[in-house]
Amino acid sequence: MKYFVLLLLASFSFAFSRQGTLIVLNKSDHTASLIDVGKRAVVATLPTGVAPHEVAVSPDGRLAVVANYGTGQQPGNSLTVLDVVERKKVRDIDLASYRRPHGIVWVEGPRVAVTVEANKALLIVDVEARNIVDAIETDQPLSHMVVVVPQRKLAFTANIGSGSATVIDISSKRKLKDIPTGAGAEGIDVSPDGKEVWVTNRSAHTVSVIDTDSLIVKTTIPSASFPIRAKFTPDGKYVLVSNAQSGDVAVFDAKEKKEIRRIKMEFNRVNDADQRLFGTQFGRSPVPVGILIEPSGRYAFVANTQADVVTMIDLEEWRIVDRLVAGKEPDGLGYSSR
Numbered sequence: 001m002k003y004f005v006l007l008l009l010a011s012f013s014f015a016f017s018r019q020g021t022l023i024v025l026n027k028s029d030h031t032a033s034l035i036d037v038g039k040r041a042v043v044a045t046l047p048t049g050v051a052p053h054e055v056a057v058s059p060d061g062r063l064a065v066v067a068n069y070g071t072g073q074q075p076g077n078s079l080t081v082l083d084v085v086e087r088k089k090v091r092d093i094d095l096a097s098y099r100r101p102h103g104i105v106w107v108e109g110p111r112v113a114v115t116v117e118a119n120k121a122l123l124i125v126d127v128e129a130r131n132i133v134d135a136i137e138t139d140q141p142l143s144h145m146v147v148v149v150p151q152r153k154l155a156f157t158a159n160i161g162s163g164s165a166t167v168i169d170i171s172s173k174r175k176l177k178d179i180p181t182g183a184g185a186e187g188i189d190v191s192p193d194g195k196e197v198w199v200t201n202r203s204a205h206t207v208s209v210i211d212t213d214s215l216i217v218k219t220t221i222p223s224a225s226f227p228i229r230a231k232f233t234p235d236g237k238y239v240l241v242s243n244a245q246s247g248d249v250a251v252f253d254a255k256e257k258k259e260i261r262r263i264k265m266e267f268n269r270v271n272d273a274d275q276r277l278f279g280t281q282f283g284r285s286p287v288p289v290g291i292l293i294e295p296s297g298r299y300a301f302v303a304n305t306q307a308d309v310v311t312m313i314d315l316e317e318w319r320i321v322d323r324l325v326a327g328k329e330p331d332g333l334g335y336s337s338r
Contacts, residue, residue, distance in 0.1 A: 020294065021084055022301060023064050023334035024310055025052040026327025028276065032066060032080075033326035034087060035310075037294065040324055044087040048080040054145070054290075054332040056104040056112050058127075061336035063090070065112050065127055067101040075099040075118060081127055084336045093130045098123060103145035103157065103188075107170065113155055115143045122146060122157060122168055134173050138166040144186050145229075149212050151194035156210070158188040158199050165199050165208075167215055177215050181208035187229035191254065192236045200227035200241055207241060209257060219257050223250060226282070231291040231300070233315065240291050240300055244278065247285035249302055251318070263313060266320065269306035276329055278306060292333035303330040 022035040025048065032052060034044040049068025056065045062085050070076030079093040079101060095101060099118035107113050110128040115121075120143055124134040141161025148155050148170070155168040163183045167176040182201025185208075190197050197210040200223065207221045207230065225246030232239050232254065239252040248262045267286040274280045278287050286307030293300045293315070300313045301324070310330055312322040 019337065021061075021336045021338060022292070022294075022310070022324070023055055023057065023082075023084065023336065024303065024324075024326035024330045025055055025066060025290075025332040026329060027051045027053065027069075027305070027331050028328035031327050032064070032082060033330075034084065035324055035326065040312075040322060042326060045327065046082050046087070046089050048082075048089075049078045049092065050074055050076055052080070052332065053102050054104050055334040056106045056114075057084070057334045057336050058106055061085075061338040063127065064334050064336065065104060065106075066332075067104045067114055069100055069102050076101060079104075079112075079114065079125065079127075085338050091130065093125060093127070095123070095125075095132065098132070098135070103143075105146055105148050105155075107148060107155075113146055113148060113170070115146050115157055117142050117144060122155060122166075124170070124173075136168050136173055136175060138168070138175065138178075140164055140166055140178060145188045147188050147190045147197060149190050149194045149197070152212060154212065156188060156190070156197050156199075158185045160184055160186050160202075163201060163204070165197065165210060179210060179215060179217060181210075181217060182206045182220070187227065187241070189230045189232050189239070191232055192234060196254075198230045198232075198239055200230050202226045202228050202244070207239075207252070221252065221257055221259070223252075223259065228289055229291050231293055233293055234295060234297040238315075240293070242288040242291050242302060244287045244289065245282045245285060247282070247288060247304075249288060249291070249300075249313070261318060263318060263320065265302070265304055265307070265311055267304055267307045267309060267311070267323075270308055273306045276306065282306070290331050290333040292335055294335055295337065301333055303333055305329050305331050
Protein backbone atom coordinates (compact mmCIF):
# COMPACT_ATOMS: atom_id res chain seq x y z
CA MET A 1 0.00 0.00 0.00
CA LYS A 2 2.83 2.39 0.90
CA TYR A 3 4.59 1.72 -2.43
CA PHE A 4 1.33 2.38 -4.32
CA VAL A 5 0.85 5.75 -2.59
CA LEU A 6 4.42 6.79 -3.34
CA LEU A 7 4.04 5.78 -6.97
CA LEU A 8 0.77 7.69 -7.23
CA LEU A 9 2.36 10.82 -5.78
CA ALA A 10 5.32 10.52 -8.14
CA SER A 11 2.94 10.14 -11.09
CA PHE A 12 0.92 13.19 -10.00
CA SER A 13 4.08 15.30 -9.58
CA PHE A 14 5.45 14.32 -12.97
CA ALA A 15 2.15 14.87 -14.77
CA PHE A 16 1.83 18.45 -13.58
CA SER A 17 5.45 19.58 -13.54
CA ARG A 18 6.81 18.23 -16.82
CA GLN A 19 6.00 19.05 -20.43
CA GLY A 20 7.42 17.52 -23.54
CA THR A 21 7.29 14.68 -25.99
CA LEU A 22 9.16 11.40 -25.83
CA ILE A 23 9.86 9.95 -29.28
CA VAL A 24 10.08 6.15 -29.34
CA LEU A 25 11.22 4.25 -32.42
CA ASN A 26 9.49 0.91 -32.93
CA LYS A 27 11.78 -1.26 -35.07
CA SER A 28 9.32 -4.04 -35.90
CA ASP A 29 6.38 -1.71 -36.57
CA HIS A 30 8.42 0.74 -38.71
CA THR A 31 6.91 3.63 -36.77
CA ALA A 32 7.67 6.35 -34.26
CA SER A 33 5.43 6.84 -31.23
CA LEU A 34 5.05 10.33 -29.78
CA ILE A 35 4.34 10.14 -26.06
CA ASP A 36 3.11 13.09 -24.01
CA VAL A 37 5.42 12.76 -21.00
CA GLY A 38 3.07 14.66 -18.70
CA LYS A 39 0.10 12.45 -19.47
CA ARG A 40 2.31 9.42 -20.16
CA ALA A 41 0.17 8.59 -23.18
CA VAL A 42 0.80 8.01 -26.87
CA VAL A 43 -0.59 11.00 -28.78
CA ALA A 44 0.50 9.97 -32.29
CA THR A 45 2.06 7.07 -34.17
CA LEU A 46 3.87 8.11 -37.34
CA PRO A 47 5.30 6.07 -40.22
CA THR A 48 9.05 5.86 -40.73
CA GLY A 49 11.20 3.81 -43.09
CA VAL A 50 12.01 0.15 -42.51
CA ALA A 51 13.35 -0.67 -39.03
CA PRO A 52 14.09 2.76 -37.52
CA HIS A 53 16.93 2.56 -35.00
CA GLU A 54 18.01 6.05 -33.82
CA VAL A 55 16.63 9.60 -33.84
CA ALA A 56 17.97 13.16 -33.54
CA VAL A 57 15.81 16.09 -32.42
CA SER A 58 16.38 19.68 -33.57
CA PRO A 59 17.45 22.20 -30.90
CA ASP A 60 14.06 23.93 -31.06
CA GLY A 61 12.30 20.60 -30.55
CA ARG A 62 10.23 20.83 -33.69
CA LEU A 63 11.81 18.22 -35.97
CA ALA A 64 12.89 14.64 -35.34
CA VAL A 65 15.12 12.94 -37.91
CA VAL A 66 14.99 9.15 -37.94
CA ALA A 67 17.68 6.79 -39.27
CA ASN A 68 16.03 3.88 -41.11
CA TYR A 69 18.50 1.03 -40.66
CA GLY A 70 16.54 -1.66 -42.47
CA THR A 71 16.48 -5.41 -41.90
CA GLY A 72 18.91 -8.20 -42.72
CA GLN A 73 17.23 -8.75 -46.06
CA GLN A 74 16.40 -5.11 -46.73
CA PRO A 75 19.22 -2.63 -45.92
CA GLY A 76 17.92 0.87 -45.24
CA ASN A 77 19.16 3.95 -47.10
CA SER A 78 16.95 6.80 -45.92
CA LEU A 79 16.15 9.27 -43.18
CA THR A 80 12.61 10.23 -42.18
CA VAL A 81 11.82 13.75 -40.98
CA LEU A 82 8.94 14.13 -38.51
CA ASP A 83 7.24 17.30 -37.29
CA VAL A 84 6.81 16.76 -33.55
CA VAL A 85 4.58 19.80 -33.07
CA GLU A 86 2.21 19.04 -35.94
CA ARG A 87 2.50 15.32 -35.25
CA LYS A 88 3.07 14.37 -38.87
CA LYS A 89 5.64 12.95 -41.25
CA VAL A 90 7.29 15.69 -43.30
CA ARG A 91 9.54 13.89 -45.76
CA ASP A 92 12.00 11.11 -46.48
CA ILE A 93 15.61 11.82 -47.44
CA ASP A 94 17.16 9.36 -49.89
CA LEU A 95 20.78 8.51 -49.04
CA ALA A 96 21.33 6.88 -52.45
CA SER A 97 24.21 4.40 -52.28
CA TYR A 98 24.76 4.89 -48.55
CA ARG A 99 23.37 1.98 -46.57
CA ARG A 100 22.55 1.12 -42.97
CA PRO A 101 22.18 4.60 -41.42
CA HIS A 102 22.25 4.24 -37.65
CA GLY A 103 23.68 6.66 -35.09
CA ILE A 104 22.45 10.21 -35.63
CA VAL A 105 22.96 13.53 -33.88
CA TRP A 106 22.10 17.15 -34.66
CA VAL A 107 25.20 19.15 -35.60
CA GLU A 108 24.23 22.76 -36.33
CA GLY A 109 21.65 24.68 -38.32
CA PRO A 110 19.60 22.22 -40.39
CA ARG A 111 22.32 19.56 -40.43
CA VAL A 112 22.64 16.14 -38.83
CA ALA A 113 25.55 13.73 -38.64
CA VAL A 114 24.68 10.07 -39.28
CA THR A 115 26.77 6.91 -39.42
CA VAL A 116 26.32 4.55 -42.36
CA GLU A 117 27.57 1.14 -41.30
CA ALA A 118 27.70 -0.49 -44.72
CA ASN A 119 29.89 2.31 -46.09
CA LYS A 120 32.18 2.79 -43.07
CA ALA A 121 31.46 6.49 -43.09
CA LEU A 122 29.89 9.46 -41.35
CA LEU A 123 27.53 11.63 -43.38
CA ILE A 124 26.62 15.27 -42.84
CA VAL A 125 23.09 15.74 -44.17
CA ASP A 126 21.19 18.97 -44.74
CA VAL A 127 17.66 18.20 -43.56
CA GLU A 128 16.06 21.18 -45.32
CA ALA A 129 17.88 20.80 -48.63
CA ARG A 130 17.50 17.01 -48.43
CA ASN A 131 21.04 16.34 -49.59
CA ILE A 132 24.34 14.92 -48.38
CA VAL A 133 26.76 17.75 -47.67
CA ASP A 134 29.80 15.63 -46.74
CA ALA A 135 30.78 11.97 -46.50
CA ILE A 136 33.79 11.31 -44.27
CA GLU A 137 35.23 7.81 -44.16
CA THR A 138 35.84 6.13 -40.82
CA ASP A 139 37.23 3.08 -42.63
CA GLN A 140 36.13 1.06 -39.60
CA PRO A 141 33.65 -1.85 -39.73
CA LEU A 142 30.22 -1.18 -38.25
CA SER A 143 30.54 2.49 -37.31
CA HIS A 144 27.42 2.41 -35.18
CA MET A 145 26.73 5.34 -32.82
CA VAL A 146 27.98 8.93 -32.94
CA VAL A 147 28.30 11.90 -30.58
CA VAL A 148 29.52 15.42 -31.21
CA VAL A 149 31.71 17.48 -28.89
CA PRO A 150 30.50 20.99 -29.80
CA GLN A 151 33.26 22.72 -27.82
CA ARG A 152 35.83 21.19 -30.18
CA LYS A 153 33.71 20.51 -33.26
CA LEU A 154 34.68 16.87 -33.11
CA ALA A 155 32.57 13.82 -33.85
CA PHE A 156 33.28 10.43 -32.25
CA THR A 157 31.91 7.20 -33.71
CA ALA A 158 31.79 3.87 -31.87
CA ASN A 159 32.87 1.07 -34.20
CA ILE A 160 31.57 -2.37 -33.23
CA GLY A 161 33.62 -4.35 -35.72
CA SER A 162 37.02 -2.90 -34.85
CA GLY A 163 36.46 -2.19 -31.16
CA SER A 164 37.42 1.44 -31.56
CA ALA A 165 36.27 5.04 -31.59
CA THR A 166 36.99 7.21 -34.62
CA VAL A 167 37.58 10.94 -34.18
CA ILE A 168 36.47 13.26 -36.99
CA ASP A 169 37.07 16.99 -37.30
CA ILE A 170 33.77 18.31 -38.60
CA SER A 171 35.18 21.68 -39.64
CA SER A 172 37.99 20.29 -41.79
CA LYS A 173 35.94 17.24 -42.81
CA ARG A 174 38.72 14.81 -42.06
CA LYS A 175 39.38 11.80 -39.90
CA LEU A 176 41.89 12.48 -37.13
CA LYS A 177 42.37 9.20 -35.35
CA ASP A 178 41.13 5.72 -34.47
CA ILE A 179 41.25 5.03 -30.75
CA PRO A 180 41.23 1.35 -29.68
CA THR A 181 38.73 0.86 -26.84
CA GLY A 182 37.54 -2.73 -26.56
CA ALA A 183 35.75 -5.52 -28.38
CA GLY A 184 32.29 -4.58 -29.59
CA ALA A 185 32.50 -0.81 -29.05
CA GLU A 186 28.89 0.27 -29.46
CA GLY A 187 27.40 2.80 -27.04
CA ILE A 188 28.88 6.28 -26.74
CA ASP A 189 28.19 9.58 -24.99
CA VAL A 190 29.99 12.83 -24.23
CA SER A 191 30.13 14.58 -20.86
CA PRO A 192 28.23 17.90 -20.63
CA ASP A 193 31.52 19.81 -20.32
CA GLY A 194 32.89 18.10 -23.43
CA LYS A 195 35.99 16.77 -21.66
CA GLU A 196 35.24 13.05 -21.80
CA VAL A 197 33.70 10.54 -24.18
CA TRP A 198 32.55 7.22 -22.70
CA VAL A 199 32.40 4.14 -24.93
CA THR A 200 30.68 0.88 -23.97
CA ASN A 201 32.54 -2.21 -25.21
CA ARG A 202 29.83 -4.82 -25.21
CA SER A 203 31.94 -7.94 -25.89
CA ALA A 204 34.77 -6.84 -23.59
CA HIS A 205 32.30 -5.98 -20.80
CA THR A 206 34.06 -2.67 -20.18
CA VAL A 207 33.61 1.06 -20.55
CA SER A 208 36.44 3.18 -21.98
CA VAL A 209 36.83 6.83 -20.96
CA ILE A 210 38.47 8.99 -23.65
CA ASP A 211 40.06 12.35 -22.87
CA THR A 212 38.92 14.73 -25.63
CA ASP A 213 42.07 16.88 -25.34
CA SER A 214 44.69 14.14 -25.71
CA LEU A 215 42.40 11.74 -27.64
CA ILE A 216 43.57 8.78 -25.59
CA VAL A 217 41.80 6.31 -23.31
CA LYS A 218 42.60 7.48 -19.80
CA THR A 219 40.83 4.69 -17.97
CA THR A 220 38.89 1.48 -18.60
CA ILE A 221 36.11 0.48 -16.21
CA PRO A 222 34.66 -3.04 -15.73
CA SER A 223 31.02 -3.15 -16.86
CA ALA A 224 29.50 -6.61 -16.80
CA SER A 225 26.84 -8.20 -18.96
CA PHE A 226 26.97 -6.69 -22.46
CA PRO A 227 26.98 -2.90 -21.91
CA ILE A 228 25.22 -1.50 -24.95
CA ARG A 229 24.43 2.22 -24.40
CA ALA A 230 25.70 5.05 -22.19
CA LYS A 231 24.11 8.32 -21.17
CA PHE A 232 25.35 11.16 -18.96
CA THR A 233 23.00 12.93 -16.58
CA PRO A 234 22.72 16.66 -17.45
CA ASP A 235 24.78 17.66 -14.39
CA GLY A 236 27.59 15.33 -15.45
CA LYS A 237 27.63 13.46 -12.13
CA TYR A 238 26.46 10.07 -13.33
CA VAL A 239 26.55 7.84 -16.39
CA LEU A 240 23.79 5.30 -16.99
CA VAL A 241 24.72 2.15 -18.93
CA SER A 242 22.16 -0.34 -20.23
CA ASN A 243 23.16 -4.00 -20.08
CA ALA A 244 21.42 -6.25 -22.58
CA GLN A 245 22.38 -9.59 -21.08
CA SER A 246 21.61 -8.94 -17.41
CA GLY A 247 18.52 -6.84 -18.11
CA ASP A 248 19.51 -3.90 -15.92
CA VAL A 249 20.92 -0.38 -15.96
CA ALA A 250 24.23 0.27 -14.23
CA VAL A 251 24.87 3.67 -12.66
CA PHE A 252 28.44 4.99 -12.64
CA ASP A 253 29.91 7.83 -10.62
CA ALA A 254 31.43 9.90 -13.44
CA LYS A 255 34.10 11.53 -11.27
CA GLU A 256 35.19 8.40 -9.39
CA LYS A 257 34.87 6.21 -12.49
CA LYS A 258 33.16 3.37 -10.67
CA GLU A 259 29.83 1.57 -10.68
CA ILE A 260 27.68 2.47 -7.68
CA ARG A 261 24.39 0.62 -8.28
CA ARG A 262 22.25 -1.38 -10.69
CA ILE A 263 18.57 -1.03 -11.45
CA LYS A 264 16.91 -4.25 -12.59
CA MET A 265 14.27 -3.82 -15.29
CA GLU A 266 12.13 -6.53 -13.62
CA PHE A 267 10.46 -7.53 -16.86
CA ASN A 268 10.70 -10.58 -19.12
CA ARG A 269 10.95 -10.67 -22.89
CA VAL A 270 7.87 -11.20 -25.06
CA ASN A 271 7.06 -14.58 -26.59
CA ASP A 272 8.04 -13.70 -30.16
CA ALA A 273 11.49 -12.39 -29.20
CA ASP A 274 13.14 -15.17 -31.21
CA GLN A 275 11.95 -13.46 -34.39
CA ARG A 276 13.64 -10.15 -33.55
CA LEU A 277 17.10 -8.67 -33.98
CA PHE A 278 18.56 -10.02 -30.72
CA GLY A 279 16.66 -13.32 -30.86
CA THR A 280 17.01 -15.37 -27.68
CA GLN A 281 20.74 -14.83 -27.09
CA PHE A 282 20.02 -13.04 -23.81
CA GLY A 283 17.51 -15.54 -22.45
CA ARG A 284 14.53 -13.95 -20.71
CA SER A 285 16.14 -10.50 -20.49
CA PRO A 286 13.94 -7.60 -21.70
CA VAL A 287 17.16 -6.29 -23.35
CA PRO A 288 17.37 -2.66 -22.25
CA VAL A 289 19.04 -0.65 -25.03
CA GLY A 290 18.16 2.99 -25.69
CA ILE A 291 18.50 5.43 -22.79
CA LEU A 292 17.19 9.00 -22.64
CA ILE A 293 17.36 11.43 -19.72
CA GLU A 294 14.93 14.33 -19.84
CA PRO A 295 16.47 17.84 -19.56
CA SER A 296 15.81 18.38 -15.84
CA GLY A 297 17.75 15.22 -15.04
CA ARG A 298 15.01 13.87 -12.80
CA TYR A 299 13.82 11.00 -14.98
CA ALA A 300 15.40 8.50 -17.35
CA PHE A 301 13.61 6.42 -19.96
CA VAL A 302 14.97 3.02 -21.01
CA ALA A 303 13.72 1.13 -24.07
CA ASN A 304 13.33 -2.57 -23.27
CA THR A 305 13.40 -3.72 -26.86
CA GLN A 306 12.52 -7.38 -26.23
CA ALA A 307 9.68 -6.56 -23.84
CA ASP A 308 7.84 -3.80 -25.78
CA VAL A 309 7.97 -1.37 -22.87
CA VAL A 310 9.85 1.81 -22.01
CA THR A 311 10.83 1.85 -18.35
CA MET A 312 10.77 5.17 -16.51
CA ILE A 313 13.29 5.64 -13.67
CA ASP A 314 13.32 8.30 -10.96
CA LEU A 315 16.97 9.40 -10.76
CA GLU A 316 16.62 10.99 -7.34
CA GLU A 317 15.28 7.84 -5.74
CA TRP A 318 16.88 5.41 -8.20
CA ARG A 319 13.75 3.37 -8.69
CA ILE A 320 11.30 2.45 -11.44
CA VAL A 321 8.15 4.57 -11.34
CA ASP A 322 6.32 3.60 -14.54
CA ARG A 323 6.20 1.54 -17.74
CA LEU A 324 5.24 3.21 -21.00
CA VAL A 325 3.92 1.24 -23.95
CA ALA A 326 4.63 2.46 -27.48
CA GLY A 327 5.01 -0.13 -30.26
CA LYS A 328 6.78 -3.35 -31.11
CA GLU A 329 10.53 -3.58 -30.41
CA PRO A 330 11.21 -0.04 -29.08
CA ASP A 331 14.83 1.07 -29.31
CA GLY A 332 15.96 4.61 -30.20
CA LEU A 333 14.63 7.45 -28.05
CA GLY A 334 14.41 11.21 -28.53
CA TYR A 335 12.99 14.10 -26.52
CA SER A 336 11.35 17.38 -27.50
CA SER A 337 10.31 20.11 -25.09
CA ARG A 338 7.40 20.88 -27.41
